[in-house]
Amino acid sequence: MRYRLLALGLVAVTLTGTACRFEQRLPAASSGEVPFVALRLPDSLIPNSEVGRSIRRGRAILLATRDSLPDHVGNRLRCTTCHLDAGTRENAMPWLGVYARFPQYRSRNAKMTSIEERVNACFQRSLYGKALPLDGSAMHDIVSYFAWLSRGVPVGSRVRGQGLIRGEPLPADSGRGRQVFIANCVRCHGADGEGITVEDSVMGTPLWGEASYTIGAGMARVRTAAAFIRHNMPFDLPGTLTDQEAFDVAAYIDSRPRPDFPGKERDWPLGNPPPDAAYATDASPSPSPSPNR
Numbered sequence: 001m002r003y004r005l006l007a008l009g010l011v012a013v014t015l016t017g018t019a020c021r022f023e024q025r026l027p028a029a030s031s032g033e034v035p036f037v038a039l040r041l042p043d044s045l046i047p048n049s050e051v052g053r054s055i056r057r058g059r060a061i062l063l064a065t066r067d068s069l070p071d072h073v074g075n076r077l078r079c080t081t082c083h084l085d086a087g088t089r090e091n092a093m094p095w096l097g098v099y100a101r102f103p104q105y106r107s108r109n110a111k112m113t114s115i116e117e118r119v120n121a122c123f124q125r126s127l128y129g130k131a132l133p134l135d136g137s138a139m140h141d142i143v144s145y146f147a148w149l150s151r152g153v154p155v156g157s158r159v160r161g162q163g164l165i166r167g168e169p170l171p172a173d174s175g176r177g178r179q180v181f182i183a184n185c186v187r188c189h190g191a192d193g194e195g196i197t198v199e200d201s202v203m204g205t206p207l208w209g210e211a212s213y214t215i216g217a218g219m220a221r222v223r224t225a226a227a228f229i230r231h232n233m234p235f236d237l238p239g240t241l242t243d244q245e246a247f248d249v250a251a252y253i254d255s256r257p258r259p260d261f262p263g264k265e266r267d268w269p270l271g272n273p274p275p276d277a278a279y280a281t282d283a284s285p286s287p288s289p290s291p292n293r
């Protein structure tokens, strides 16, 4: 009993500590940003209940996607290959607050999109796999984890470190990019972008070819890949490339062959593809050639 009281006391102290930090930083929220509060929550605060078990299962699926759902993953990536640190790293498309960002209008399909549909878009496009049933237990668990990571984040706010840092687009040269790749990426991702695995440990994942993301993935767009790479790669030396090097190496990677995404011609049905869209669509049969590709 005594032990239990002590434990409760500890939790209370931790919670108050977090709450204080949150309040101290509240001015940021009024300018449209909320601080990265949830990241500071220790694992021990995941409730020891059905809810907590669902949160933990969801995180496990995102970290070991292919082992968990082999029928739904067609390549050698996992969800956290791009959403680093289980979706908690700033400027690496963190899932912090993501539960408060949906439903969302998306121009790629020109409709309101639920968080479950957004999850399936990454299953199909980034993992070259199959959509999950919208109301199945795997989807529920993934969304539980997202909701846990979004505690205290108001609907409609922007979280610091959300998405990617997108700098000014630069004209890219994939020939120069190949040199950047050889100098900085080959040691983990392999000379042919195939990924390197040493004794079951992944040094680097496939960047192109059949085991990588599809042409319909966000990462197949040069600006998106450049923004990810600029601030997150090389994995052990993030931030060491120049903006130009990041654009060049992104253009090189995204010029390599990768799985097709059937139905991509129906993307951006209102004819408003982004300038770095990687393919023509029905609504924009010949997109104006972008200076960035």
Ligand code: HEC
Binding pocket: 062, 065, 077, 078, 079, 080, 081, 082, 083, 093, 094, 095, 098, 101, 118, 119, 122, 123, 126, 127, 142, 162, 163, 164, 213, 217, 218, 219, 224
């Ligand atoms: C190859 C890289 C890659 C992989 C692997 C990947 N994603 Fe994504 N994901 C992206 C990109 C790029 C975006 C768009 C980010 C942006 O433009 O800010 C995104 C966005 C998202 C979003 C919306 C985030 C937000 O803040 O609105 C969710 C949710 C998501 N992904 C879930 C998943 C899930 C679940 C998986 C595994 C099934 C996964 N992703 C695998 C690249 C990836």
Ligand code: HEC
Binding pocket: 077, 078, 080, 081, 082, 180, 181, 184, 185, 186, 187, 188, 189, 202, 203, 204, 205, 206, 207, 208, 212, 213, 219, 225, 228, 229, 233, 234, 235, 236, 241, 249, 250, 253
């Ligand atoms: C020290 C090893 C290492 C180096 C060097 C490195 N990476 Fe990575 N890279 C990783 C790891 C590890 C991941 C994430 C794998 C995971 O957790 O599933 C990753 C993920 C990626 C991804 C996410 C999508 C995918 O297809 O895997 C891209 C893109 C990427 N790296 C590009 C690069 C580029 C470009 C360079 C060189 C500028 C580079 N990396 C250098 C280890 C490395």
